[in-house]
Amino acid sequence: MPFRRIQSKLLKDRAMRRSPLLHSHLPETLPYHPDVLKRMLDRHAVVFVKPDLGSQGRGIVRLKRIKHGGVHISWGLSSRRVNRKYMVRALHQRLRPYQPYLVQQGLQLTKYHHRLMDIRVFLQKPGSKWLISGKVVRVGAAGRFVTNYSQGGRPVHLSKVLDSIYRHDQQRTEAAIQKIDQLAYHAAAALSGKFRGIRVLGIDIALDRTGRIWIIEANTRPGTQLFKQLKDQSMYRTIVARYQRIKYMNRIHRRK
Ligand SMILES: Nc1ncnc2c1ncn2[C@@H]1O[C@H](COP(=O)(O)OP(=O)(O)O)[C@@H](O)[C@H]1O
Numbered sequence: 001m002p003f004r005r006i007q008s009k010l011l012k013d014r015a016m017r018r019s020p021l022l023h024s025h026l027p028e029t030l031p032y033h034p035d036v037l038k039r040m041l042d043r044h045a046v047v048f049v050k051p052d053l054g055s056q057g058r059g060i061v062r063l064k065r066i067k068h069g070g071v072h073i074s075w076g077l078s079s080r081r082v083n084r085k086y087m088v089r090a091l092h093q094r095l096r097p098y099q100p101y102l103v104q105q106g107l108q109l110t111k112y113h114h115r116l117m118d119i120r121v122f123l124q125k126p127g128s129k130w131l132i133s134g135k136v137v138r139v140g141a142a143g144r145f146v147t148n149y150s151q152g153g154r155p156v157h158l159s160k161v162l163d164s165i166y167r168h169d170q171q172r173t174e175a176a177i178q179k180i181d182q183l184a185y186h187a188a189a190a191l192s193g194k195f196r197g198i199r200v201l202g203i204d205i206a207l208d209r210t211g212r213i214w215i216i217e218a219n220t221r222p223g224t225q226l227f228k229q230l231k232d233q234s235m236y237r238t239i240v241a242r243y244q245r246i247k248y249m250n251r252i253h254r255r256k
């Protein structure tokens with residue numbers, strides 16, 4: 001297989017967390033257990049439960065603390081409210097048996113035109129260095145708490161969104177872009193230090209409503225549709241060209 005794939009979100013989280021710079025940008029993430037969920041919901045107003053080996057926004061459940069000891073449980077386009085006593089039972093109706101899950105601190109994602117959004121950074125390593133091939137904002141579909149392309153998330157240019165969020169303050173926009181790049185490069189270094197042979201990464205980065213920047217997860221087999229959908233094809237062309245280069249290098253290495 002030409003591209004190494006690491007599926008476990010927990011393993012990738014552990015690898016990134018060892019970097020002191022990344023540590024404070026990673027939401028608290030633990031293997032799922034009912035007791036862990038309860039403790040997490042004491043600490044955080046919102047928590048996410050995700051399949052550890054999941055992708056494309058599938059199978060994710062969001063739990064939100066509400067008044068009078070209640071919990072608001074959401075999945076897909078549906079939701080229900082339950083008393084905290086029945087939270088675990090209600091959650092388990094949504095989970096698949098025998099599949100590993102994780103519990104993660106929920107973030108209050110920034111909104112763009114009333115939709116939740118986050119940022120996808122696409123990195124490739126065609127030679128000896130990681131390069132950012134593209135960055136794009138994913139704006140979630142109405143009613144969804146995931147922004148994935150396969151769940152109706154749509155791409156918008158990063159500069160356009162940051163310009164709107166920071167109200168045309170060029171300096172804040174520049175500073176945010178720099179921080180995003182720095183986190184992406186550090187994540188790539190941490191992950192490829194642990195998982196030799198990865199050459200492509202899609203890092204999901206969130207801006208929360210207090211302005212903090214977070215890494216939600218890292219994908220070793222990221223899709224290219226988001227970039228293909230943009231009218232400006234320059235990032236997409238870069239991605240395709242670098243994929244060609246990586247494939248070419250792999251062929252040469254295999255012959256040796
Ligand atoms: N901790 C979180 N806080 C807020 N939103 C989240 C959180 N985790 C995931 N999301 C939302 O759900 C989407 C999918 O989650 P992610 O961990 O990337 O799983 P997948 O592998 O299915 O893409 C994210 O892009 C983001 O929009």
Ligand SMILES: [Mg+2]
Pocket residue numbers: 056057204217219
């Ligand atoms: Mg993702």
